[in-house]
Amino acid sequence: MLSGIPLFPEQASTLAPKVDNLYFFVTAVTAFFALLVVVLVTIFAIKYRDRTGEKVGSPIHGSIPLEIGWTIIPFFVAMVIFAWSTIVFFHIVRAPDQALEIYSTGKRWMWRFQHLEGQSEINELHVPLGLPVKVVFTSEDVLHSLYIPAFRVKADAIPGRYSSIWFTPTKAGEHHLFCAEYCGTKHSGMIGKVVVMEPNDYQAWLSGGDLSMSARGEQLFQQLGCVSCHLNNGSGRGPSLAGKYGTQETLANGTTVAVDDRYIRESILTPQMKLVVGYQPLMPTFQGLVNEEGVMSLIEYIKSLPSTGRPAATTQAGAAVQGAAPALAPADGGPR
Amino acid sequence: MTTTVLRRVNYLNVKYGVASWLLTKDHKRIGILYLIVVAIAFLLGGIFAAAVRIELTTPQGDFVSADTYNALFTMHGVAMVFFVLIPAVPAILGNFAMPLMIGAKDVAFPKINLLSWYVFVIGFVFTLAAMVLGGVDTGWTFYTPYSSVYSSSHVLLTGIGVFIAGFSSILTGLNFAVTIHRMRAPGMTWFRLPLFVWALYATALVQILGTPVIAITILMLAVERGLGFGIFDPRLGGDPVLFQHLFWFYSHPAVYIMILPPMGVISEVIACFSRKSVFGYSFVAFSSLAIAVFGFLVWAHHLFVAGISPYSAMIFSFLSFAVAIPSAVKTFNWTATLYRGAIWWRAPILWVFGFLGLFLIGGLTGLFLASLGLDVHLHDTYFVVAHFHYIMVGGAIMGFFAGLHYWWPKMTGKMFSNSMATLAALLVFVGFNLTFFPQFILGYLGMPRRYHVYSPEFQVLNVLSSAGASILGVGYTLVACYLLHSLWKGEAAGANPWRATGLEWKTESPPIPENFAETPIVNEGAYEYSKREVKVA
Ligand SMILES: [Cu+2]
Ligand SMILES: [Cu+2]
Numbered sequence: 001m002l003s004g005i006p007l008f009p010e011q012a013s014t015l016a017p018k019v020d021n022l023y024f025f026v027t028a029v030t031a032f033f034a035l036l037v038v039v040l041v042t043i044f045a046i047k048y049r050d051r052t053g054e055k056v057g058s059p060i061h062g063s064i065p066l067e068i069g070w071t072i073i074p075f076f077v078a079m080v081i082f083a084w085s086t087i088v089f090f091h092i093v094r095a096p097d098q099a100l101e102i103y104s105t106g107k108r109w110m111w112r113f114q115h116l117e118g119q120s121e122i123n124e125l126h127v128p129l130g131l132p133v134k135v136v137f138t139s140e141d142v143l144h145s146l147y148i149p150a151f152r153v154k155a156d157a158i159p160g161r162y163s164s165i166w167f168t169p170t171k172a173g174e175h176h177l178f179c180a181e182y183c184g185t186k187h188s189g190m191i192g193k194v195v196v197m198e199p200n201d202y203q204a205w206l207s208g209g210d211l212s213m214s215a216r217g218e219q220l221f222q223q224l225g226c227v228s229c230h231l232n233n234g235s236g237r238g239p240s241l242a243g244k245y246g247t248q249e250t251l252a253n254g255t256t257v258a259v260d261d262r263y264i265r266e267s268i269l270t271p272q273m274k275l276v277v278g279y280q281p282l283m284p285t286f287q288g289l290v291n292e293e294g295v296m297s298l299i300e301y302i303k304s305l306p307s308t309g310r311p312a313a314t315t316q317a318g319a320a321v322q323g324a325a326p327a328l329a330p331a332d333g334g335p336r
Numbered sequence: 337m338t339t340t341v342l343r344r345v346n347y348l349n350v351k352y353g354v355a356s357w358l359l360t361k362d363h364k365r366i367g368i369l370y371l372i373v374v375a376i377a378f379l380l381g382g383i384f385a386a387a388v389r390i391e392l393t394t395p396q397g398d399f400v401s402a403d404t405y406n407a408l409f410t411m412h413g414v415a416m417v418f419f420v421l422i423p424a425v426p427a428i429l430g431n432f433a434m435p436l437m438i439g440a441k442d443v444a445f446p447k448i449n450l451l452s453w454y455v456f457v458i459g460f461v462f463t464l465a466a467m468v469l470g471g472v473d474t475g476w477t478f479y480t481p482y483s484s485v486y487s488s489s490h491v492l493l494t495g496i497g498v499f500i501a502g503f504s505s506i507l508t509g510l511n512f513a514v515t516i517h518r519m520r521a522p523g524m525t526w527f528r529l530p531l532f533v534w535a536l537y538a539t540a541l542v543q544i545l546g547t548p549v550i551a552i553t554i555l556m557l558a559v560e561r562g563l564g565f566g567i568f569d570p571r572l573g574g575d576p577v578l579f580q581h582l583f584w585f586y587s588h589p590a591v592y593i594m595i596l597p598p599m600g601v602i603s604e605v606i607a608c609f610s611r612k613s614v615f616g617y618s619f620v621a622f623s624s625l626a627i628a629v630f631g632f633l634v635w636a637h638h639l640f641v642a643g644i645s646p647y648s649a650m651i652f653s654f655l656s657f658a659v660a661i662p663s664a665v666k667t668f669n670w671t672a673t674l675y676r677g678a679i680w681w682r683a684p685i686l687w688v689f690g691f692l693g694l695f696l697i698g699g700l701t702g703l704f705l706a707s708l709g710l711d712v713h714l715h716d717t718y719f720v721v722a723h724f725h726y727i728m729v730g731g732a733i734m735g736f737f738a739g740l741h742y743w744w745p746k747m748t749g750k751m752f753s754n755s756m757a758t759l760a761a762l763l764v765f766v767g768f769n770l771t772f773f774p775q776f777i778l779g780y781l782g783m784p785r786r787y788h789v790y791s792p793e794f795q796v797l798n799v800l801s802s803a804g805a806s807i808l809g810v811g812y813t814l815v816a817c818y819l820l821h822s823l824w825k826g827e828a829a830g831a832n833p834w835r836a837t838g839l840e841w842k843t844e845s846p847p848i849p850e851n852f853a854e855t856p857i858v859n860e861g862a863y864e865y866s867k868r869e870v871k872v873a
Contacts, residue, residue, distance in 0.1 A: 007781075009782050018709070022707065026703060026704055030704075033664075033700060034700055040671050041689065044671070044679070048674065048675075048679045050679060053680040055678035056612075057866060058676040059612075060612065061613050062616035063615075066672065071665055075658075078660060081703060084707075085707030086708055089646065089649070089709045091709075092709065093646050142486050147716075147782070147784065152712065153713075154716070155643070159571070160570030176791065180784040181716060182475050182479070182482070182786045188402070188786075
């Protein structure tokens with residue numbers, strides 16, 4: 001820590017070297033142009049110095065070829081950087097399909113992480129080495145931004161929306177996790193660490209947890225009475241949700257929407273906004289009755305429902321005896 | 337021209353007394369009035385910055401509380417952006433010099449010009465009131481829903497101050513645009529205009545078209561905060577990211593309100609002190625317009641990680657690269673202007689050299705942030721802080737000082753100490769780099785901005801930065817000292833101490849109230865140094 005001045009951050013994900021190579025390239029290009037101008041200005045300033053202030057300069061007014069040259073060449077160079085950086089960017093924003101999902105909510109001033117298997121943690125994020133991980137998150141209050149410098153990833157946490165980052169850790173150990181979007185008094189205290197573990201250790205760590213997310217979602221589905229309207233055989237007052245996830249839904253106004261995290265979240269919190277064709281606007285809003293984490297658990301549960309037959313999550317429902325407290329914990333529930 | 341007669345009437349001594357200043361319609365006096373208010377804002381903003389740098393010398397939050405720290409960096413930003421950078425060059429130097437440079441007696445609407453100053457002062461007073469009552473802690477960007485719902489600081493009062501000050505900027509822009517269209521002296525064609533005037537014209541367009549948007553945005557913020565209407569707060573059905581779009585739709589172009597006029601100053605000073613015409617005059621002139629237009633199309637580069645679609649991010653990235661080109665063109669033209677000049681090393685051009693070095697770094701590091709793949713990592717870190725300080729302080733403030741030194745003898749009729757000014761330029765240049773260069777490294781290391789407490793490995797670089805800031809402080813104080821000193825002890829400047837072309841140098845220093853004894857007639861381009869031996873008036 002005290003050994004001199006750090007100049008360069010640790011590379012701890014597969015993305016990091018990609019970002020860094022681009023960084024070195026842009027640094028080299030810009031350093032070249034900066035040096036070019038600085039050297040020329042210095043040479044001219046010294047060579048053509050006139051101590052008297054009496055002389056006049058040469059009658060040069062300009063040169064069209066030069067103007068064209070120094071418009072086109074920088075433009076071309078800029079386009080190379082643009083192309084390269086856009087490729088890297090699409091790599092950063094597109095998570096691989098098989099990525100392990102972890103849900104998170106940011107709120108003033110902590111990050112809460114919820115693993116699908118049930119473990120949840122605050123300001124610490126345990127992830128397996130060498131496996132792609134996708135963190136899906138939102139905010140319960142103001143804007144935040146989930147930033148892991150060693151992985152070179154960041155995205156804003158926006159209330160009312162889901163954002164995500166993904167990474168494949170390449171270095172075991174602990175890395176900084178920061179809130180990068182100003183969020184008030186303890187903005188700089190909204191930090192934590194990412195703990196990268198060997199996959200086996202990660203599994204062991206996970207099994208220390210309680211109910212899986214979808215099992216918790218199933219509990220909520222019952223407690224909140226969703227089940228009374230949404231029967232799996234489609235005979236209820238609301239549509240069957242089995243196998244819905246990932247399909248297209250036709251709405252009362254004739255448009256179609258993809259049934260994804262965002263749509264389900266809207267259906268739960270603002271059900272009247274998008275009505276399913278053929279159904280009455282009966283569904284009550286659950287705003288205030290279920291917190292962000294509860295919504296995420298419900299989404300996980302709905303995702304897990306196969307197109308026919310019993311929901312998959314029931315297999316784990318044995319653990320449900322422990323009660324529903326975790327998922328229904330009030331928004332400001334402390335570390336568990 | 338005749339030689340200066342002692343005790344001639346000029347704009348400063350034509351009338352005395354506070355009322356003669358507060359009721360003046362003379363653009364030169366109004367320029368001075370702005371100088372006074374902006375200097376106060378600069379001092380305040382500087383004090384806030386100093387407190388921030390003191391806090392950051394240690395990783396712990398030991399100098400001020402977290403809330404105070406948040407208020408300090410916010411008020412630093414608000415004071416510097418809205419009350420220093422935006423008005424500095426157009427309202428001070430533009431007001432003073434532009435009508436002289438085009439051979440006019442005054443601006444087109446002298447009363448509106450005075451009105452803009454009053455509007456500006458009223459805006460400043462509101463903002464000051466907010467500061468005195470405990471400040472505002474949202475960051476100068478006022479992001480919702482923090483600003484509209486959560487912050488318990490004086491957001492509304494500050495917002496009103498910024499809202500009002502915006503109208504002063506609009507009025508100045510209108511006044512200048514009309515003045516440049518209608519008030520040019522006979523023979524002063526568009527392509528004989530000094531490039532500073534071109535820059536002010538381009539700036540006026542941005543001021544007129546952009547500033548109303550921030551006014552509307554602040555109004556919406558106030559309606560949500562004060563009346564609970566859901567516009568930006570998602571719990572009321574609003575969209576927090578909409579605020580960012582609106583805010584940056586003004587605030588990115590506002591960067592050009594801050595930098596275009598200093599760019600114009602640079603052209604004037606480089607031409608004068610290398611005794612040459614500005615290389616590629618029309619390219620420099622049109623690049624100002626290109627920047628003003630393109631500047632409106634890049635706002636979402638502030639939102640690359642705020643959940644916008646990756647495809648729109650791609651388009652905004654492309655446009656941000658495109659807007660860099662006209663600035664590059666200007667820089668190359670300035671460099672080429674020096675080639676085979678007769679460069680007279682006086683204080684103003686030394687500030688220009690400083691500007692070139694810093695603006696270059698500021699502009700080039702902008703390319704890092706325009707690059708999508710890098711911005712994800714760099715966004716909201718100290719890299720961004722360093723980048724925009726290189727542009728706004730290294731560029732805009734250095735340019736302002738170049739202009740202030742250049743026109744000071746004209747404004748006051750007095751010469752300042754050239755050796756002191758040289759020393760100050762050097763101190764500011766060195767201090768600036770020491771303050772902000774380490775912040776690029778901090779940013780790439782991952783230190784987020786607006787952090788009161790930070791991780792210990794960032795300390796060394798932060799200490800360097802704070803050390804640099806103290807040198808910078810000494811440099812600025814020195815400028816204030818020798819400029820004020822020159823008012824009492826400075827030698828008489830004479831009409832044209834720099835032996836410059838340009839109409840403003842053809843009248844006396846300080847100019848007579850009506851600027852020119854008789855309307856000047858122009859029959860050549862702006863920088864015809866090589867055509868004739870420049871005569872000392
Ligand atoms: Cu935060
Ligand atoms: Cu911008």
